[in-house]
Amino acid sequence: MKRCSEQPSVTNRQFSEDSRITVHSKPGVPAAGFSSKRETPFSSCQKWDCLFQGGCTPACGPTQVGGHRGVEKRKVLKPGVFREEPEKVELLRCESSPVDQTDVSVTSRCPGLYCGRLLVNGSVEGECGVCPRGERANQEKVCERCDESPELYDWLYLGFMAMLPLVLHWFFIERYSGKKSSSALLQHVTAALECSVSALVTLLLTEPLGLLSIRSCRVQMLSDWYTMLYNPSPDYVHTLHCTQEAVYPLYTIVLIYYAFCLVMMMLLRPLLVKKIACGLGKSDRFRSIYAALYFFPILAVLQAVGGGLLYYAFPYIILVLSLVTLAVYMSVSKIQSFKTLVAKKKRLVVLFSHWLLHAYAIISISLLDKLEVALPLLALVPGPTLFYIATAKFTEPSRILSEGSSGP
Structure with a gap:
């Protein structure tokens, strides 16, 4: 730091307690009838500040005269005649030591x-x-470089985002495949193969390259997903842009995975559909592919805009949607007993798929931190199905209408 010390002035001066300075001129200079002293205002701040740049500057005090910082003195020659004679009253000597800026x-x-x-x-x-x-x-x-491994919750989130295109593929394949079950089954298998290969390629291309493991930055709060909203403005004028992927690589790895899924679908699915879906018209056989061309951009925008919200809410989204879709499927299929449930293998496949989603949601919520608490919760997976079958006969619309018409 720089140190400022006072050098004695070349004239006689007297500092008053009321923060005013009285300057005496040299003897014999003023003419008769004129005062030999005048008071020059001086502020209460008589200290001098040493800054890192620009040498010594006064925080407040006399003006600079003649290239030095001092007090301006007027010398009286004769009545009515004045000559400006700048005289240095006080100098400051700055003894500087090197400062590493x-x-x-x-x-x-x-x-x-x-x-x-x-x-x-x-x-x-x-x-x-x-x-x-x-x-x-x-x-x-x-x-600081992120070298930590993703937590269990992070892997569950990535699994959820990887399941979304696969579930949508299966839904539209089932809807547009027609009555030919063999064609639908092959398309289901192909869709699962496309998503699996895309996931493997995405993991291999993510650091560390060539390994099925990734390094990541831990998610600490919701704002980590939206760093573009937290660019600071220190002077309230200029913005310091610090937008980055603070949740690396949870944000971009999902978008890369969707891109690979789209490429794999365009390479494999059209050839397969053209060979096995001969019973359908030319416009109908490719409807599942057209649907994918719509929902992939929607998924990408959903990840880009709502990735942070999905990260915290996906267990509850899975649980609610799996319950709703299972109830809708059993209602449309008119499943009201165990006998009708096991009558077709397809119904069992759909049932077990929903049970897996129930278990996935429960694991995501509890994280299996305490097995004695989480394992009993997994026993609740068949609960919604049992409840539906037990209460379906009481909510049959035809029965309600018949009882209403036969009333008094």
């Missing part, structure tokens, strides 16, 4: 939640800004 700028914290400085060879360098992909600003606002 880099250390001063580095030790200051970066503004915002996600701005940081780069760490190069163990030293912090550069200005505050966005961290490279795969890194995140720590508590000291230094960009």
